[in-house]
Amino acid sequence: MAELGLTNRKIAILGMGATGLSVARFLSSIGKPFIFADSREQPPKLSEARESFPQISMQLGEFNQALFADIDLAIISPGIALDQPAFIAARQQGVTFMGDLELFLSQAKAPVVAITGSNGKSTVTTLLGQMAKDSGLQVGVGGNLGMPMLDLISDNQQLYILELSSFQLELLTDSRGATVGLLNITPDHMDRYKDLEQYVAAKHHIFRGAKTVISNRQDSLTTPREQGESQTLTFGLDKPDEGNFGIALHNDIKSLFFGNQVLLAVEEVAMKGRHNTSNALAALALGYAAGLATATMLKTLEVFKGLPHRCETIATIDNVSYINDSKGTNVGATLAAIEGFGSDAGKNLLLIAGGQGKGQNFGDLKDSVERFVKCGFLYGEDAQLLEEALHSVTQIHRVNSLVEAVAGAKNAARSGDIVLLSPACASFDSFTGFEQRGRCFSQAVLSQVHANNGKGMTS
Numbered sequence: 001m002a003e004l005g006l007t008n009r010k011i012a013i014l015g016m017g018a019t020g021l022s023v024a025r026f027l028s029s030i031g032k033p034f035i036f037a038d039s040r041e042q043p044p045k046l047s048e049a050r051e052s053f054p055q056i057s058m059q060l061g062e063f064n065q066a067l068f069a070d071i072d073l074a075i076i077s078p079g080i081a082l083d084q085p086a087f088i089a090a091r092q093q094g095v096t097f098m099g100d101l102e103l104f105l106s107q108a109k110a111p112v113v114a115i116t117g118s119n120g121k122s123t124v125t126t127l128l129g130q131m132a133k134d135s136g137l138q139v140g141v142g143g144n145l146g147m148p149m150l151d152l153i154s155d156n157q158q159l160y161i162l163e164l165s166s167f168q169l170e171l172l173t174d175s176r177g178a179t180v181g182l183l184n185i186t187p188d189h190m191d192r193y194k195d196l197e198q199y200v201a202a203k204h205h206i207f208r209g210a211k212t213v214i215s216n217r218q219d220s221l222t223t224p225r226e227q228g229e230s231q232t233l234t235f236g237l238d239k240p241d242e243g244n245f246g247i248a249l250h251n252d253i254k255s256l257f258f259g260n261q262v263l264l265a266v267e268e269v270a271m272k273g274r275h276n277t278s279n280a281l282a283a284l285a286l287g288y289a290a291g292l293a294t295a296t297m298l299k300t301l302e303v304f305k306g307l308p309h310r311c312e313t314i315a316t317i318d319n320v321s322y323i324n325d326s327k328g329t330n331v332g333a334t335l336a337a338i339e340g341f342g343s344d345a346g347k348n349l350l351l352i353a354g355g356q357g358k359g360q361n362f363g364d365l366k367d368s369v370e371r372f373v374k375c376g377f378l379y380g381e382d383a384q385l386l387e388e389a390l391h392s393v394t395q396i397h398r399v400n401s402l403v404e405a406v407a408g409a410k411n412a413a414r415s416g417d418i419v420l421l422s423p424a425c426a427s428f429d430s431f432t433g434f435e436q437r438g439r440c441f442s443q444a445v446l447s448q449v450h451a452n453n454g455k456g457m458t459s
Contacts, residue, residue: 006032009096010070014063015077016043022148023075023100024053026107035071039063039080063087068095075100078144078167081192099171101164104149105178110157113290114143114175116164116206117183117222119333120279121145123271123307124183125163127283128290131300132159135292144168159290166202167192174209179289181214182206183282185221186332190359212289214282217244233289235281237274245281245288256281258288264298271306272313273340309438311337314445319415322406322445326438328422331360335368337422342372347394349373349418350409352402352441354380355425362389365424369393375412377405381429402430402437406444419445 011027013020016038027034036049037059043049049058059067068074068090074097076082082097091097105112115125122145129141140152143162152160166189185200193199200221207213207224215222217234224230233244240246242259247266249255256263256277269280280301287297306312309326316322323341328334334353342349351373362385369376370393378386379399387396397412399405402421409419427437 006030006073009073011035011073011075012037012067012071013075013077014038015080016040016045016049016058017077017079018045019077019079019100019148021045021049021052022150023077023103024049024056026100026103026150026153028053034075035059037063037067065089068093071095073098075103076171078165078170082170097171099168100148100150101143101162101168101172102174104153104162105174105176107150107153108157108160109155110140110159111290112160112162112175112178113286114162114164114178114180114206114210115183115282115286116166116169116181116203118186118188118330119328119336120183120275120282121163122327123276123279123310124181124282124286125161126307127271127279127300127304128286129161130304131283131287131292131297132161132290134300135296164206166199169205170202172205172208175206176209177211178209179212179214179286180206180210181282181286182216182222183279184216184219184332186330186335187360187364188330188332188358214285214289216278216282231289233285235278235285237278237281245285247277247281256284258284258294263294264301269301270304271301271311273311273337275336275340276306276311309434311340312438314442317410317445317448318413320410320413321418322441323418323420323422324438324441325420325422326427326434326441328424329355329426329434330358331362331364331424334422334424335365337420338365338368338372341418341420342368347372347374348416349420350413351376351394352379352405352409352419352421353386353423353425354378354383354405355423355427355437356380356429357382357385357425360424362386362424365390366393374417377408379405379430380423380425382425386424402440403444406441406448410448 011034013023035057063086115121132139137158139159140157141161142152143149144165145163210230212231214233218236235245237247239248248257250262254266312324314322314324325337349372373394375395377397421441427434431437
């Protein structure tokens with residue numbers, strides 16, 4: 001443990017959520033003492049922490065300099081901003097700050113694939129995990145998605161696949177030879193970062209010490225700014241050069257390609273929409289770099305339909321499709337959904353959006369909304385800001401709830417239309433998270449089915 005700097009350290013775990021408890025389990029397993037601290041008086045895992053670690057000292061309430069008087073290493077959960085005055089003072093006094101990612105990388109004995117991006121990272125991480133499982137590997141999948149990464153550590157694992165947020169990457173100094181992918185960058189978490197450049201810089205930490213880098217050649221913000229010793233692969237929705245992944249025509253059929261090698265017709269990919277085609281190419285590039293067999297990965301693409309709440313088809317009623325993209329919590333994700341399902345033959349989308357905007361610029365939606373959205377149903381805390389940005393390019397209906405939005409969209413939709421929930425906002429003004437919001441949408445849609453006694457519905 002000397003290499004990681006844990007020997008003879010006085011350690012505090014900051015944050016008593018899922019990540020904090022996973023760090024506590026790890027430190028306990030190697031016999032390292034620690035204390036807990038959380039700025040909340042009643043953190044969500046408090047009772048579990050007290051039950052699991054009854055002898056551990058816990059400090060609850062606002063972080064202050066006194067916390068660090070007898071501490072020289074703070075392991076901080078990703079949801080906690082690093083620019084707090086107490087933290088700045090502590091670092092100036094020599095306290096080291098570290099995330100669980102650095103701990104994980106020091107322990108992982110199997111190869112690591114790390115994936116980040118503003119949008120699509122959960123889909124790509126889960127898809128790649130399924131490709132690895134279909135290849136017969138014992139694989140640990142987690143991080144920002146599902147299981148905390150330190151809980152994945154096992155001598156039996158043959159591969160680790162991690163989804164990483166910008167928050168988790170802020171403190172990363174060395175990925176220790178991982179295969180890494182940066183899928184795309186659009187403004188997000190502008191309530192945490194002072195500008196887009198700071199957000200991009202956090203994402204680019206994933207390149208530090210990487211063995212192989214996968215980037216999106218159609219998004220220049222994903223390209224490493226410094227050419228190190230890493231091998232590079234790219235993906236994109238255009239024709240690829242030799243050694244890269246992309247799209248081209250084969251016998252007049254749009255298909256996935258690796259260089260000049262045709263892989264699979266786009267229509268045979270189970271996930272639908274242009275954004276999901278991009279996700280499929282990213283997973284292929286990452287899997288190729290990790291040594292997975294191409295034939296196996298293509299078989300996975302033919303059956304993997306995506307994740308709940310991520311452009312998930314809930315029902316088709318009277319030839320109107322209802323799509324749950326509740327995971328579309330930022331403008332970039334909603335842009336991808338609109339452009340993925342929009343039809344150049346005419347405006348075919350009824351967009352349901354709203355919630356907490358996180359300081360985003362909704363004006364970035366205007367061009368795509370003007371092209372593809374026939375009307376919008378807006379609700380929630382920042383509905384007014386959305387309306388101000390979009391009212392000049394499409395018809396807007398303000399509603400009081402998501403359920404009311406579904407009812408309004410059903411009445412306005414015509415055969416061939418798509419009702420798309422892609423909020424471009426966080427959900428916490430009305431829901432516990434995007435999952436609850438997605439379930440609410442699905443239940444509202446299915447209640448319309450029951451109201452029709454199932455008439456006009458197809459699976």
